[in-house]
Amino acid sequence: MAKTSLDRKFDQIKKREEEKSFSIKKRSRIVSKFLNNRLAVVGLIIFTIIILASLFAPLLSPYDPMRVDLRSMRQAPSFDHWFGTDSTGRDVFTRVLFGGRVSIFIGLGSAILSAVVGIAVGCYAGYKGGWIDVIALRVSEIFMSFPQIILVLLLVSITGQSLFNLMAIFILTGWGGMYRLARARMLSLREEEYVQALRSFGLSTFTICYKHMLPNALSPIMVNITLSTAMFILTEAGLSFLGLGVPLNIPTWGNILNVAQDILILQNYWWMWGPVGIVISVFVLCVNFIGDGLRDSTDPSQQG
Amino acid sequence: MMKKEILKLRDVKVYFPVKAGVFNRTVGHVMAVDGVDLDIYRGEVLGLAGESGCGKTTLGKAILRLVEPTNGEVTYVSKEDDETELTSLEKKDMDPFRKKLQIVFQDPHSSLNPSFTIFGSLQDPLKKFGVNSKEERRKIIGDLLEAVNMRREYMDRYPHEFSGGQRQRIGIVRALCLDPELIVCDEAVSALDVSIQAQVLQLLMQLKKDNNLTYLFITHDLSVTEYLCDRIAVMYLGRIVELCDSEDLYKNTLHPYSEALISAIPVADLDKKTKRIVLEGDVPSPVNPPKGCPFHPRCPKAKDICKTEVPTLKKYSTNGNEHYASCHLIDLPEIS
Numbered sequence: 001m002a003k004t005s006l007d008r009k010f011d012q013i014k015k016r017e018e019e020k021s022f023s024i025k026k027r028s029r030i031v032s033k034f035l036n037n038r039l040a041v042v043g044l045i046i047f048t049i050i051i052l053a054s055l056f057a058p059l060l061s062p063y064d065p066m067r068v069d070l071r072s073m074r075q076a077p078s079f080d081h082w083f084g085t086d087s088t089g090r091d092v093f094t095r096v097l098f099g100g101r102v103s104i105f106i107g108l109g110s111a112i113l114s115a116v117v118g119i120a121v122g123c124y125a126g127y128k129g130g131w132i133d134v135i136a137l138r139v140s141e142i143f144m145s146f147p148q149i150i151l152v153l154l155l156v157s158i159t160g161q162s163l164f165n166l167m168a169i170f171i172l173t174g175w176g177g178m179y180r181l182a183r184a185r186m187l188s189l190r191e192e193e194y195v196q197a198l199r200s201f202g203l204s205t206f207t208i209c210y211k212h213m214l215p216n217a218l219s220p221i222m223v224n225i226t227l228s229t230a231m232f233i234l235t236e237a238g239l240s241f242l243g244l245g246v247p248l249n250i251p252t253w254g255n256i257l258n259v260a261q262d263i264l265i266l267q268n269y270w271w272m273w274g275p276v277g278i279v280i281s282v283f284v285l286c287v288n289f290i291g292d293g294l295r296d297s298t299d300p301s302q303q304g
Numbered sequence: 305m306m307k308k309e310i311l312k313l314r315d316v317k318v319y320f321p322v323k324a325g326v327f328n329r330t331v332g333h334v335m336a337v338d339g340v341d342l343d344i345y346r347g348e349v350l351g352l353a354g355e356s357g358c359g360k361t362t363l364g365k366a367i368l369r370l371v372e373p374t375n376g377e378v379t380y381v382s383k384e385d386d387e388t389e390l391t392s393l394e395k396k397d398m399d400p401f402r403k404k405l406q407i408v409f410q411d412p413h414s415s416l417n418p419s420f421t422i423f424g425s426l427q428d429p430l431k432k433f434g435v436n437s438k439e440e441r442r443k444i445i446g447d448l449l450e451a452v453n454m455r456r457e458y459m460d461r462y463p464h465e466f467s468g469g470q471r472q473r474i475g476i477v478r479a480l481c482l483d484p485e486l487i488v489c490d491e492a493v494s495a496l497d498v499s500i501q502a503q504v505l506q507l508l509m510q511l512k513k514d515n516n517l518t519y520l521f522i523t524h525d526l527s528v529t530e531y532l533c534d535r536i537a538v539m540y541l542g543r544i545v546e547l548c549d550s551e552d553l554y555k556n557t558l559h560p561y562s563e564a565l566i567s568a569i570p571v572a573d574l575d576k577k578t579k580r581i582v583l584e585g586d587v588p589s590p591v592n593p594p595k596g597c598p599f600h601p602r603c604p605k606a607k608d609i610c611k612t613e614v615p616t617l618k619k620y621s622t623n624g625n626e627h628y629a630s631c632h633l634i635d636l637p638e639i640s
Contacts, residue, residue: 201429
């Protein structure tokens with residue numbers, strides 16, 4: 001029988017397979033699904049650029065973010081000062097870069113730390129159940145039902161403004177959500193038969209819930225971490241704008257925005273609050289896109 | 305040869321509390337397993353049959369203490385005739401017996417951890433029981449994979465790369481990896497295709513021969529038990545209603561419930577007309593089982609005595625074999 005072109009093609013594939021030159025690229029389905037999501041990829045790129053720019057701020061800008069230069073007060077954007085200067089002559093572009101360090105550190109740091117606390121408690125309590133779970137649930141409800149801003153006011157008035165205070169408050173009020181997420185996943189996972197099988201071997205609770213079950217509960221938590229990063233950055237900006245967040249001498253995105261409280265500045269000097277506002281919005285938007293992309297790509301029920 | 309027990313169950317009860325109201329008060333109990341006496345002999349295949357919700361899975365899990373029995377004794381008899389009562393042991397003292405008793409689960413899709421390779425999820429139990437070198441662990445799992453007709457390399461693959469039948473065989477590998485003596489097969493084949501079912505059953509029988517295993521074979525499918533089991537126990541509403549050699553169950557059925565179950569097995573013979581006994585209604589709620597014989601509301605033969613007196617499991621003899629049944633209406637002489 002004559003060989004059709006299809007046969008020949010098949011022979012070629014077979015030959016390549018035998019030579020083992022047929023490298024089956026094993027890119028995980030999650031990664032390829034994420035990369036197919038354009039918005040998420042754009043978000044990831046801008047996110048990375050902003051983070052790298054903040055990290056390498058001293059290389060990108062010749063100015064010192066704290067140095068007051070009264071000779072160049074309130075200058076409009078120019079080649080020397082890309083985003084202009086503020087009321088004390090500090091370069092706004094430099095301050096945005098350095099401010100990004102603190103703001104992103106607070107946002108990402110609080111989100112990750114509160115996730116660590118929430119996961120640690122949630123996994124154990126969700127798997128074990130019983131009184132541990134009841135207590136953890138009530139405690140988390142108490143923390144979640146307390147208005148964040150009052151906690152901030154309370155702590156600021158007692159110990160003064162500091163970066164540490166802010167993060168502590170974010171973690172205290174933020175772990176409850178993560179805990180509930182982790183707990184809910186554990187509650188459904190613990191009925192799975194592979195968990196029963198591990199129990200039938202008498203493996204320790206610790207091994208079962210943190211090593212074997214946690215990886216399966218992680219995807220919604222990852223998404224939540226990105227989303228709460230955005231939320232914490234916004235909250236920090238809001239609190240700093242009110243003068244309750246990070247001490248004013250440390251540049252953060254919120255502290256830079258703080259000057260917009262002055263109606264004069266708001267009306268006449270747009271470069272002092274405009275660019276930083278845009279950077280915050282763009283960064284938060286990017287983080288949200290990444291979160292959406294992660295959610296879609298880690299959800300096994302969404303195909304394509 | 306004398307039959308030797310491997311496991312003795314005495315009056316095993318598993319009650320789940322039913323909670324209600326604001327204060328989570330216990331308002332009743334689901335009597336999932338309500339007083340089961342059962343001996344499992346070394347080397348046999350004991351079938352445990354019954355419809356859904358009758359407590360057969362719970363009983364299987366209670367043996368392994370995956371569910372804590374509320375009451376009763378589960379005694380393990382070792383090869384050297386040492387008896388150990390399992391339910392009163394501390395959790396950590398259970399370990400040596402966890403090795404001897406294993407379970408194969410029903411659902412092949414949830415019985416393997418999706419985020420680990422086969423080797424990754426099977427190696428922890430081996431580690432725990434003292435197989436310290438990685439090569440040795442790989443060898444044990446590889447050998448077992450070959451024993452269930454799979455390729456050694458499969459241990460580095462993820463569960464989603466396997467079909468249902470393959471996953472079930474991996475489940476069997478997991479149960480076998482510590483060289484157990486008794487395996488509880490909890491509906492081990494009912495989630496599979498019929499052709500795959502036969503394959504897996506044959507494999508189970510082969511493994512039993514090779515490794516001197518004992519099976520407690522939990523199933524709702526009496527046509528499977530007939531082919532496999534040496535003895536069959538029929539459960540209804542948390543109790544054993546009939547227990548006998550598998551041949552006797554089909555030829556000399558004593559309990560009306562078993563009769564109804566057997567009549568439901570399809571027969572591949574056009575000329576043979578079977579009289580199908582259709583049971584009316586549902587299984588009564590195990591929260592408040594009916595008074596008297598738990599089966600009387602559905603029993604086609606129920607008499608007045610059935611409504612008031614609870615029948616006990618009595619010993620009879622059919623075909624010269626022991627035959628236990630709990631029914632008031634059996635007219636065979638009771639053997640003590």
